[in-house]
Amino acid sequence: MPVDSFNAKDTLQVGDDSFDFYRLDKVTGDGLDVDSLPYSLKVLLECLLRTEDGADITKADIEALAGWDANAEPSKEIQFTPARVIMQDFTGVPCVVDLATMREAMADLGGDATKINPLAPAEMVIDHSVIADVFGSPEAFQRNVEIEYERNHERYQFLRWGQGAFDDFKVVPPGTGIVHQVNIEHLARVVFTREADPSTGSGTEKRLVAYPDSCVGTDSHTTMVNGLGVVGWGVGGIEAEAAMLGQPISMLIPRVVGFKLSGELPEGATATDLVLTITEMLREHGVVGKFVEFYGDGVSAVPLANRATIGNMSPEYGSTIAVFPIDEETTKYMKFTGRSEEQIALVEAYAKAQGLWHDPSREPRFSEYLELDLGQVVPSxxxxxxxxxxxxxxxxxxxxxxxxxxxxxxxxxxxxxxxxxxxxxxxxxxxxxxxxxxxxxxxxxxxxxxxxxxxxxxxxxxxxxxxxxxxxxxxxxxxxxxxxxxxxxxxxxxxxxxxxxxxxxxxxxxxxxxxxxxxxxxxxxxxxxxxxxxxxxxxxxxxxxxxxxxxxxxxxxxxxxxxxxxxxxxxxxxxxxxxxxxxxxxxxxxxxxxxxxxxxxxxxxxxxxxxxxxxxxxxxxxxxxxxxxxxxxxxxxxxxxxxxxxxxxxxxxxxDPETFTKEYADVFAGGEQWQALETPEGDTFAWDESSTYVRKAPYFDGMQHEPAPVEDVTGARVLLKLGDSVTTDHISPAGAIKKDSPAGKYLSEHGVESRDFNSYGSRRGNHEVMIRGTFANIRLRNQLAEGTEGGFTRDLLGDGEVTTVFEASEKYLEAGVPLVVLAGKEYGSGSSRDWAAKGTALLGVKVVIAESYERIHRSNLIGMGVLPLQFPEGENAESLGLTGEETFDVTGITALNDGETPRTVHVKAGDVEFDAVVRIDTPGEANYYRNGGIMPYVLRSLL
The missing domain is CATH 3.30.499.10 (Aconitase, domain 3)
Known part of the structure; x- marks a missing residue:
């Protein structure tokens, strides 16, 4: 049930309309200073205030954020619920595959399949599949679109079905635009409104609640919308699915870098020159994992389109976001792009009521400071x-x-x-x-x-x-x-x-x-x-x-x-x-x-x-x-x-505004080719067993109403023994599919010519392809198979011969042997990719033991039912004398069955024994793990 510890709920009157909203200035107390918080943290604070439930989000969480110590290193974890989810087709297809599979599982368990819908609005823009095959001619666009439909016919049929089958899920068809530009020009609301939870009101009156627009997206450049004052960033598919299904995203309260702008761009310098200059500065300063926020007199001299350009390249300089606060330039752009007068009035009234309207004379408190005179930017x-x-x-x-x-x-x-x-x-x-x-x-x-x-x-x-x-x-x-x-x-x-x-x-x-x-x-x-x-x-x-x-x-x-x-x-x-x-x-x-x-x-x-x-x-x-x-x-x-x-x-x-109004008037309808697609009907998808692009995911096979008790892991063998800084790019399938690879062999066996293999990205809706490409990066070095580079390991059930990771996992799965991955420091750093966790789970890996983790990948492993453990402080596989040839037993995790999360579990590997730290860090993560992952947890919750 909702909780409002600070009595923050109030009414905002905008013209003839009134909205419920949660006042930030109600958060007061010793050591709490909301007024001087950075803009971005005010947006996070409002989310906690509005979604406080006394369990996942508590009064203490709100106080921790309101009393934020700008100089502290991030350590406090909070649960952030974005207003919406935005996807591109490469990363979005597997999300929709999972939703479609959940519908079947719901029906199999006797529930109502139509209950499986995005609980947060989700929008997909199909923009990653067009290739510039034809160029330099008037026919180039039409021919490239035709080739795109030929290549991606199965994927597009599936997405068109999803567009009709799911509530609160919309698809922008191919040939319309790039997801991030469509986002800032049309999809972004800046201030969001939703019908209030009936339990928070009285009587039968329907109320709208207003709150800051925020989003997570399955593309790193989601940050482009930061230019509009929308706090949003790129996440992996598992996090996006969680957000779509109403689950909060776990994050640490970040450090915030204040970037002061002054002056104006000189003649001859462009927005591109500006963003390349900022990228160089922020990379040199070091902003990985931090929020960047622009402020100062120069902000008003930066047009909205330039702000979007700067926000867009946040991944290139490493920050989580790079945001501009709301001001007159924001509302001017909204008017220019054809937003309604009512929406623009709401944005201005809400931002001013909440202290989110940019005041260049005020300097929020920041963790770190940088400054740039725009007049110093040169062509670059x-x-x-x-x-x-x-x-x-x-x-x-x-x-x-x-x-x-x-x-x-x-x-x-x-x-x-x-x-x-x-x-x-x-x-x-x-x-x-x-x-x-x-x-x-x-x-x-x-x-x-x-x-x-x-x-x-x-x-x-x-x-x-x-x-x-x-x-x-x-x-x-x-x-x-x-x-x-x-x-x-x-x-x-x-x-x-x-x-x-x-x-x-x-x-x-x-x-x-x-x-x-x-x-x-x-x-x-x-x-x-x-x-x-x-x-x-x-x-x-x-x-x-x-x-x-x-x-x-x-x-x-x-x-x-x-x-x-x-x-x-x-x-x-x-x-x-x-x-x-x-x-x-x-x-x-x-x-x-x-x-x-x-x-x-x-x-x-x-x-x-x-x-x-x-x-x-x-x-x-x-x-x-x-x-x-x-x-x-x-x-x-x-x-x-x-x-x-x-x-x-x-x-x-x-x-003029009419330009945008015309082009976006029917943006979800698509052209003749989209409309002409033969699309399956029904609440559940009619899977084509011959498809090599879209296949029913196996995550719910054999699922029961109640989760089975958590069991200790016994008799496990090591699939991979890895060093430091193994990234999700080393783990996740990416790039071209080689003919002699396990994925290439699978496609050949299914009648696909090598010229039509396409890429792993385009086949993310087929788990059979993706499993075969997990841990297959040509730069991966598995210490268990010394002298090799790529997706190789040793089969420890046989004579120890070197084979592919996929072929070895097949033998282990057939024999009922659980698998372990050993790793070094910063395991899973890099892009937060869903298939780095999904592929790990589907290969039969039950436990990962690393020296340290990148936070998102650790969370994603739990989301797929894989147990992340950490070596004791100061220890690693080498110091403990682990070769990777041992048989592993992990005991003590069964304490989860009693509602407790153990701090450590006991690991016995051959003659080596040690206590590993359990990296299930929040009650929500414990619930996910008990259920075998986030998707089974949500499905059972809806049942």
């Missing part, structure tokens, strides 16, 4: 492999030359595919002299680079290329082979998008063209972009340079760049060339953008166009010509760069 790019490696545009040529030496010298070594390695590696630079190789068939606009490797040979390695249309040129290191206006980070920002189009217009009018080896793509974040391009008459100029629309969705930034121009790809591989992509994205890790490309640079959309014209990274855009005009005169970037006034004039003339 970032690369060649990390988003925090900002390079001033004036230094870009020399920086590229230094970086190239590294790639050329080590061109035959495999690049790292591990996400966290890409984040943490530093990148040395050295100088290299220039050579002067011209470009055949084109007016030479740049000089290609030569550098001297250690062996004294010549690194420059020009490859002659003849395209299908007869165009000839020499391709060498540094050639820009992809120039992509893409990703949520920048395509939501009209200033940089209009800037790119105006630069294209000016270039075309000067007679410039893109270089013929450059694959140019345009993938806006919503149809609004195409609308204002059409209204402004700028589309033909982008088309003329090859920036034809390829789709609305995440393309190049997530690796959906499609193949290079075939002849270019052949030359790159023949000459082992270090070629380049330039994209307006947020991630540029090695191997991510395209398998043929070694060096990747992030840049603003106008700079993407400029580099397509230049054709190489070995050019100083500020001082060297991009090409020649019709009269043979050099054309410099400064000659075609639009002024801020020009950009603002076009925005004013081509954008």
């Amino acid at each position: 790019i970032a690369g060649p492999k990390r988003p925090q490696d900002r390079v001033s545009l004036s230094d870009a040529k020399q920086s590229f030359r230094g970086a190239l030496t590294n790639y050329v010298e080590h061109a035959n070594e495999p690049v790292s595919g591990a996400y966290d390695e890409a984040l943490e590696e530093s990148f040395p630079a050295s100088d290299a002299p220039a050579a002067h190789d011209g470009v055949h068939g084109q007016t030479p606009a740049v000089d290609y680079l030569s550098c001297a490797p250690k062996d004294g040979g010549r690194a420059s390695n020009p490859q002659h290329v003849t395209l299908e249309d007869g165009t000839e040129f020499e391709l060498d290191h540094g050639a820009v082979t992809i120039a992509a206006i893409t990703s949520c980070t920048n395509t939501s920002n009209p200033s940089v998008m209009i800037g790119a189009a105006l630069l294209a217009k000016n270039a075309v009018e000067k007679g410039l063209t893109r270089k013929p080896w450059v694959k140019t793509t345009l993938a806006p974040g919503s149809k609004v972009v195409s609308d204002y391009y059409e209204k402004s008459g700028l589309t033909p100029y982008l088309d003329k340079l090859g920036f034809n629309l390829v789709g609305y969705g995440c393309t190049t930034c997530i690796g959906n760049s499609g193949p290079l121009i075939p002849e270019v790809s052949a030359a790159v591989n023949e000459g082992d060339l270090a070629v380049v992509s330039v994209l307006s994205g947020n991630r540029n890790f090695e191997g991510r953008i395209n398998p043929d490309i070694k060096m990747n640079y992030l840049a603003s959309p106008p700079l993407v166009v400029a580099y397509a014209l230049a054709g190489s990274m070995d050019v100083d855009l500020l001082n060297e010509p991009l090409g020649q005009d019709q009269d043979g005169n050099d054309v410099f970037m400064k000659d075609i760069w639009p002024s801020p006034a020009e950009v603002e004039d076009v925005i004013a003339a081509s954008m």
